[in-house]
Amino acid sequence: MLTVPVPCLSDNYAYLLIAPGTNECMVVDPSEGGPVLSALAQQKTRDGRALTVKAILCTHHHHDHVGGVEALVSELGVTSVYGYEADRGRIPAQTHFLTDGESFTFANMTITAMHIPGHTTGAVAYVVREGAADPIVFTGDTLFIGGCGRIFEGTPEMMHASLQKVAALPKETRIYCGHEYTESNYRFAATLEPTNLRLQKARERAATERRANNPTVPGTVEEELATNPFLRLDSAELRKALAIDAAETPAQMFAKVRAAKDVFRPSAPLSQPRVPT
Ligand SMILES: [Zn+2]
Numbered sequence: 001m002l003t004v005p006v007p008c009l010s011d012n013y014a015y016l017l018i019a020p021g022t023n024e025c026m027v028v029d030p031s032e033g034g035p036v037l038s039a040l041a042q043q044k045t046r047d048g049r050a051l052t053v054k055a056i057l058c059t060h061h062h063h064d065h066v067g068g069v070e071a072l073v074s075e076l077g078v079t080s081v082y083g084y085e086a087d088r089g090r091i092p093a094q095t096h097f098l099t100d101g102e103s104f105t106f107a108n109m110t111i112t113a114m115h116i117p118g119h120t121t122g123a124v125a126y127v128v129r130e131g132a133a134d135p136i137v138f139t140g141d142t143l144f145i146g147g148c149g150r151i152f153e154g155t156p157e158m159m160h161a162s163l164q165k166v167a168a169l170p171k172e173t174r175i176y177c178g179h180e181y182t183e184s185n186y187r188f189a190a191t192l193e194p195t196n197l198r199l200q201k202a203r204e205r206a207a208t209e210r211r212a213n214n215p216t217v218p219g220t221v222e223e224e225l226a227t228n229p230f231l232r233l234d235s236a237e238l239r240k241a242l243a244i245d246a247a248e249t250p251a252q253m254f255a256k257v258r259a260a261k262d263v264f265r266p267s268a269p270l271s272q273p274r275v276p277t
Contacts (some may be wrong), residue, residue: 005215006039011180019107023049028057033071055080059140060123061090087122116142118159119149134172144177145219147185148230156255174218182206182216188264189229192241198226213273
């Protein structure tokens with residue numbers, strides 16, 4: 001399987017998920033129609049064949065994830081739009097109403113919906129498996145590289161449990177998330193774990209990629225466990241930074257990390273692509 005990130009709006013990613021050896025693909029979280037249509041056209045010139053969009057996968061109902069659904073349905077005649085069952089009426093043109101753990105196949109891939117409420121109550125991740133290849137997961141606005149989404153509709157308990165579900169996937173699982181927030185997330189993480197060397201390396205790599213105007217996706221479950229503060233509640237350094245008491249529950253600890261991130265503002269500008277002069 002081939003996953004192509006499509007930058008949309010200011011910092012969103014839609015994705016093309018292309019079935020190997022075919023001209024068929026699915027589109028994940030089309031924020032807007034234009035960039036996705038352009039990406040489809042570019043992909044065609046590279047392979048010499050036009051891609052057919054067989055379905056759209058939506059991780060949740062927020063407009064910056066579904067804003068392009070209707071354009072793709074009308075322009076390309078896409079007939080299948082997937083989302084969680086509870087998002088009925090919130091995802092435009094939705095045709096498939098998935099339950100937690102429900103799977104379907106696309107070419108040689110098996111796609112499994114994983115309900116991960118917290119950011120919204122209907123948030124769902126899509127875990128994609130193909131033979132013996134490492135799985136991939138589309139996490140929307142729940143797990144970001146180096147961070148997690150804000151809790152708009154759920155509770156810290158829900159969000160913590162949802163992140164744990166994603167973190168329990170095989171360590172090699174590649175993570176494709178909904179926004180390019182990595183550098184900002186790592187800056188916050190470094191305030192909690194200034195001596196975490198894996199985090200420092202990941203942060204340098206992310207800055208290099210952003211200066212080259214490259215996406216920082218995908219991450220991996222393994223790297224998130226080593227660097228993402230929302231998955232590092234066992235870190236003594238992190239606990240000390242937030243005055244976390246050992247008697248607190250993991251969800252209470254998680255809530256403290258989330259509350260600190262909610263008010264964190266990076267002081268220096270993030271890396272910008274170098275413009276050739
Ligand atoms: Zn969202």
